[in-house]
Amino acid sequence: NRFHLSYEDRLRELAFPFLQGVRGNLTEEESLLGLSLVMTVGSTFLAVYFIVWQTYVLKTDIILNTVLLVLYGMESILKVSTIAAFTS
Secondary structure, X not given: OOOXXXXXXXXXXXXXXXXXXXXXXXXXXXXXXXXXXXXXXXXHHHHHHHHHOOOOOOHHHHHHHHHHHHHHHHHHHHHHHHHHHHHO
16 A cells, blocks of 8 residues: 655655755855755746746635745845855
């Protein structure tokens, strides 16, 4: 009785932005952090889509996506400050 998760085969796709950010931070490469920042912007647009343009939006969707957007904002601020620290 093994559970089957619908996103099981997409773990690599889900973990890629996180791993690029970690790798860029550990190697102090601005390009990898910049790539991770670009992917964060794309994810932000998808979160806004789920709040604003989705046909049927639950209150739970609004709360979770708002928390997600706040975390994306904090992550972006930290990435930009880290890139600035690496370049100087």
